[in-house]
Amino acid sequence: MKFIVNSTTLLKHLSMIDGVVVSKPIIPILNNFLFDIKDGELKISSTDLETTMTTLIKVDAKEDMSIAIPSKTTLDLLKSLPDQPLAFSINIEKGAVEIKYDAGRFKLTAQKGDEFPKNPTVDGGQKFTMPAKVLQKAISKTVFATSNDELRLNLTGVFVQLTAGDITFVATDANRLVRFNRADIKPGVEDSFILPKKALNLLKSSLPNDDTEVTIDFNKSNAHFTFGDVTLVCRLIDEKYPDYNAVIPQENPNKLVMDRNEFAMSVKRVSITSNKTTHQIRLKLAGSELTVSAEDIDFENEAQEKLKCQYEGEDMEIGFNSKYLAEMINSADGTEVRLEMSQPNRAGVLLPGTAEDNESILMLVMPMMLNNY
Numbered sequence: 001m002k003f004i005v006n007s008t009t010l011l012k013h014l015s016m017i018d019g020v021v022v023s024k025p026i027i028p029i030l031n032n033f034l035f036d037i038k039d040g041e042l043k044i045s046s047t048d049l050e051t052t053m054t055t056l057i058k059v060d061a062k063e064d065m066s067i068a069i070p071s072k073t074t075l076d077l078l079k080s081l082p083d084q085p086l087a088f089s090i091n092i093e094k095g096a097v098e099i100k101y102d103a104g105r106f107k108l109t110a111q112k113g114d115e116f117p118k119n120p121t122v123d124g125g126q127k128f129t130m131p132a133k134v135l136q137k138a139i140s141k142t143v144f145a146t147s148n149d150e151l152r153l154n155l156t157g158v159f160v161q162l163t164a165g166d167i168t169f170v171a172t173d174a175n176r177l178v179r180f181n182r183a184d185i186k187p188g189v190e191d192s193f194i195l196p197k198k199a200l201n202l203l204k205s206s207l208p209n210d211d212t213e214v215t216i217d218f219n220k221s222n223a224h225f226t227f228g229d230v231t232l233v234c235r236l237i238d239e240k241y242p243d244y245n246a247v248i249p250q251e252n253p254n255k256l257v258m259d260r261n262e263f264a265m266s267v268k269r270v271s272i273t274s275n276k277t278t279h280q281i282r283l284k285l286a287g288s289e290l291t292v293s294a295e296d297i298d299f300e301n302e303a304q305e306k307l308k309c310q311y312e313g314e315d316m317e318i319g320f321n322s323k324y325l326a327e328m329i330n331s332a333d334g335t336e337v338r339l340e341m342s343q344p345n346r347a348g349v350l351l352p353g354t355a356e357d358n359e360s361i362l363m364l365v366m367p368m369m370l371n372n373y
Helices: 007-020 071-080 132-145 150-155 197-206 260-273 322-331
Strands: 002-006 032-038 041-047 051-058 065-070 085-091 096-101 104-109 126-131 157-162 167-172 176-182 191-196 213-218 222-227 230-235 254-259 280-286 289-296 301-308 310-312 316-321 336-341 348-352 359-365
Touching: 002 007, 007 041, 007 051, 007 071, 007 085, 007 197, 032 071, 051 197, 065 071, 065 104, 071 104, 126 132, 132 157, 132 167, 132 176, 132 197, 132 213, 132 322, 157 197, 176 322, 191 197, 191 230, 197 230, 254 260, 254 280, 260 280, 260 289, 260 301, 260 322, 260 336, 280 322, 316 322, 322 348, 322 359
Parallel strands: none
Antiparallel strands: 002 085, 032 041, 032 065, 041 051, 051 230, 085 096, 096 104, 126 213, 157 167, 157 191, 167 176, 176 359, 213 222, 222 230, 254 310, 254 336, 280 289, 280 316, 289 301, 336 348, 348 359
């Protein structure tokens, strides 16, 4: 059994789905790509049993076939080859693959395709569509705020809330929260689910930044994303998401408006001297002046910067984790950011200076108890 495919094309498609493969899989065959050819179309699959990705390539093939070939070795070979046709010869019974190219040949040990796990299906579910660039943006704006704590499994993914007239993506690790809403995406259904972080990061890197339509099918256990010649199926996180609206303070009379880049750079510089465990920085607001400061008592390091700002409200001092605050400032769109606060012991709400039509982004960061200098 033989087929011919372009090396650059094959590398592009394999690189897109290689992120699914884990280094120490539960069963050895998961270290392979499944090559499945039917009617001159090569479908390549990778899976870790939780997430599965597939991609399609037109190839020159006379016969249908199915074979699982080692992912790392195949990718390493393709990365070392210049653009050229590759001729694959498959011996399914012997479990062998020979790849011929201009300068030579390569032989690999393979496994029968029917031993590879079957791709999961999404039956009896719901369906909606959205542009790829909107989904990519929604993931980029939220996934960084998910938790890594496996004991709080519900917080390790992004919560997706659907209504007839809009869609909302929410992520939190209990120290910060991001809510991204689009009123121009109308799923037409009332439902919600939690998407795992790994699947979201794979989507973020493989989605085109254009208006390509992404079809999303989902039921109670899986979600299926289809765009172009790529599909991704992931198992949903079967947990209840917390009531995120309850932690968003509604009355925030103290409002700070800052140049986004100036604010980000100041927080970055000052945080160099912050405690390496807490990463605490202090914001002191008085009139039209913002003082950003930090100190590490153990090493007698400290820093302070004074910035001009637009501020409405009472004089106040509030502490934040500089890593969380900087990440959120850098994530905001536009040249300005707005930080709204009520009291030093209540969460600060960070809003971008500008947003697209039909788009709403809210970021929240919990305060830290300040020690007197």
